[in-house]
Amino acid sequence: MLCLFLKYLFFAIAHVGFAKMASNRTSSGLVAAGLYTTVSGFVPNKAPTYSKMAPSISMVEVTEHVGISRSHWVPKASRPVCKARSCRLTFSLINTPRNCYRCGEVFCRQCLKQSRRLNLFANYDPQGKFYKVCKLCFDSEQQGTGATRSMMKEFRQLRSAFRNLDPKxxxxxxxxxxxxxxxxxxxxxxxxxxxxxxxxxxxxxxxxxxxxxxxxxxxxxxxxxxxxxxxxxxxxxxxxxxxxxxxxxxxxxxxxxxxxxxxxxxxxxxxxxxxxxxxxxxxxxxxxxxxxxxxxxxxxxxxxxxxxxNSQLQRERDIILKVQQMEVTAFWDKLSSFHDTLLTNQRQIASSLEKYEVLVKSLEDGSHRTDRGNNVQTLSKAQIDLSDLFVSYLTKTNKFKALKPVSSNTQKLASNIQMSAVKFYSENRALYKELRTSLEEYLPHSIMETIQSQVNKNALICVHLLVKQLALEVISFDNTACGKQAGEIAQHLVDAEQVITDELQAVLHKLEGDDMSWEEHERDANLMIRELLREQRLISVTPYQRSQPEFLLNLVVERSCEVLDKISLQLKAKVTQSSYTQVKDSIQQVKESILELVCRNASE
Structure with a gap:
């Protein structure tokens, strides 16, 4: 009897509880979007207004699901288009429908980009998780700050511990x-x-x-x-x-x-x-x-x-940046120096070419009347000076090409300067050839041959001096760390100097009326070379560089090739194509032998 009484009492209490819950739910008219759990402690909120309100959610319905409640969701099949008035996209296999976790309505993917924190009853809760919601639900209420607590105690402990540390x-x-x-x-x-x-x-x-x-x-x-x-x-x-x-x-x-x-x-x-x-x-x-x-x-x-x-990497970056800045500064210094040199040579070429043009014009109209010997000497000197200036200008232009730009801007600037230099050389060289052509039409052939002979002779004398000075300087490195290689280079230069000497002797004896004998030329050449070796050497090295075999060999090869290139340019600019072919071939053979020696040493 006692068990039966307790059973009926339990059913009565349960019936009264369920009846009271149903009465409260009916009288309050709460819907799923407005029901809050008493644990969160927040005031119920109203859901955004649509044509149909979401159904209400009971405590039993929520606890039957794992996660947020979905009982208030509108069936996707009942909404063929997106609920948002500004969208109204028709759903398909690609544009699939999705439910808003807050109000339950059906939207497309683009209209459910926002997220809000919701609790298990689909209500706003700062302690909840983020769920996808529609635009209206996202803007309906500001998100709260959630639960907070004071960190003053932890802060004071950390501050006290920091004060006790060693400041050093x-x-x-x-x-x-x-x-x-x-x-x-x-x-x-x-x-x-x-x-x-x-x-x-x-x-x-x-x-x-x-x-x-x-x-x-x-x-x-x-x-x-x-x-x-x-x-x-x-x-x-x-x-x-x-x-x-x-x-x-x-x-x-x-x-x-x-x-x-x-x-x-x-x-x-x-x-x-x-x-x-x-x-x-x-x-x-x-x-x-x-x-x-x-x-x-x-x-x-x-x-x-x-x-x-981090400190080590930063120091390395600073070093690299400093080196780059030094390279940029060195490049600008070299570029400025080259540019100033080119401008000086341009002024010299323009001035000499103007004088040469005046001389040619005066000979054509007869205003410059002197004897034949003076005309030949004047024209020969003018042509030699102009040829030397053009060779010097072209040599410096070739050196300018060896500059390595450090950035795109410097590369563009160097390219513009180089193009300007080439344009100046081409225009003035063409004007010089035009003046020589007009001079050949006016003057007799014998006079032009005499002028060219003087030019050829002076060009060969310059080549002889350069090759002999270079050979003597390379021989001086015979007792250094690269003495073997320097000796081979010097031997090739001595052979070329002998070819040039034979050619120069023949030229001096052949020219009629030339008062310079070979003995006089050899004496003057030795005095000049002695002065050049003391004041203006072709290969300048320091005592420390003499003890570095690899560096010294590279320097000797580099300077020798530069001098030989300059000699080739001089012969090409001053001498006619059919003259001094043996001298030209010997200069080219010396350069090829030097490059072959370098390749052989690199392979060893």
Whole structure:
């Protein structure tokens, strides 16, 4: 009887509870968009107004689902188009319908881009999760701040702990202070190590544990890792000190990539100076790729590793930027110097060409009347001067091409200057040839031959002086580190000089009325070469450069090829095509022999 009574009492209480819940739901008229859980503690909100309100949601309906309630959703089949008035997109296999989690209406993908925080009853809740909602639901109410709590206690604890730290270690230059301490200790230890022990340097230094490897403020009694907060164990989690900050860290929160070393190229003797020590992260830009002969690895924590790595990379970037700036400055200096030289040569060519034009015009109209000898000498000198200026200008233009621009702007500027120089040379060279053609039409053929003979003779004398001076300068390098190669180059130059000498002797004896004998020319040439070797050498080197065989050989080859190119230009500009063919061939053979020698040395 008691069990039966309790059973009827339970059913009665349940019937009254359900009846009261149904009465409250009917009288309040709540819908799914307005029902809030009492746990959240927020006032119910109204849903956005559509043609039909969403159905109401009961507590039983919500708890039957895992996640947010969907009982108030409008069936997708009942909405053939998007509910948004500004869209009205017809649904298809590509444009599929979607429900708004807040109001339950059906929209397209584009109209459900917004998200709001909702609770399980589809109501606004700052503590809820983000769900896709329509534009009206997104704009219907501002999102609350949610639950907050005061962090003043934690802030005061952190501030108090920071005030107790050593200001030297945690200042902006703590990395520089730590590196200075490491360098001083490392150099002191090196200088106190015997030279015999230094033969096994890597083993010796690794076993020695100097006090300089960790800061004075290092915490010896710390029971847990400073970074991961895990406690140390005897076998599986050992403790280490960071060489930079002194914090106690574990194996996983530190590494041994910090290396202090003396570069192999900086070693000056048995004793070491403080300036020779370097502290870097190995295998990071700015640091060594492999261990030098004298080095030592140090422990560094993750935090200091990132700081040191960034500092090392920034220093390397600064060095690269400085080098680039120096290259830009050097390029601008060379460009300005070349441009000034070209302008000077242009003025000289314009002035000489103007005088030559006046001379030719005066001879044509008969206003310049002198004897034949004076006319020949004047025209010969004018042509020789103009030919020399054109050769010099063309040589400098070719050197200008060797400049390497450092940016697109400098490349464009250099290209414009080069085009302007080539245009000037082409126009003035064409005018010079035109004046010579007009002169040939006016003057007798015998006079033109005499003028050309004078020009050829002077050109060959200049070539003879250049080749002989170059040969003597290359012979002077016979006792240097590249003496063998220099001797071979000098032998080729001596052979070419002999060919030029034979040709010059024949020319001097052939010319009639020439009062310069070969002995006089040889005496004057020796005096001039002696003066040039003392005042204006073709290959200038310093005592240090003489001790560098590779650099010295490259310099000799480069300057020899430049002089030979200049000689070829002079012969091409001054001498007729059929004259001095043996001299031209010998100059070309010397250049080819020098280049062959360079290729042979490179292969060896």
């Amino acid at each position: 270690i945690h200042s902006e230059n703590y990395l520089a202070i730590a590196e200075q301490r490491i360098k001083e200790g490392f150099i002191s230890e090196l200088n106190s190590t015997p030279s015999l022990v230094r033969l096994v340097q890597s083993l010796t230094i690794t076993l020695v544990k100097g006090a300089w490897k960790k800061p004075v403020r290092a915490n010896e009694n710390q029971a847990a890792c400073k970074i991961c907060k895990q406690k140390f164990e005897m076998l599986f989690k050992s403790r280490h000190h960071c060489s930079i900050c002194g914090d106690v860290v574990c194996d996983s929160c530190s590494n041994r990539d910090l290396i202090v070393y003396v570069a192999d190229s900086n070693r000056s003797g048995e004793s070491f100076r403080l300036s020779e020590a370097i502290v870097n992260i190995i295998k990071v830009s700015g640091g060594p790729a492999k261990e030098p002969e004298i080095h030592q690895y140090l422990r560094i924590c993750k935090s200091c590793y990132e700081v040191k790595k």
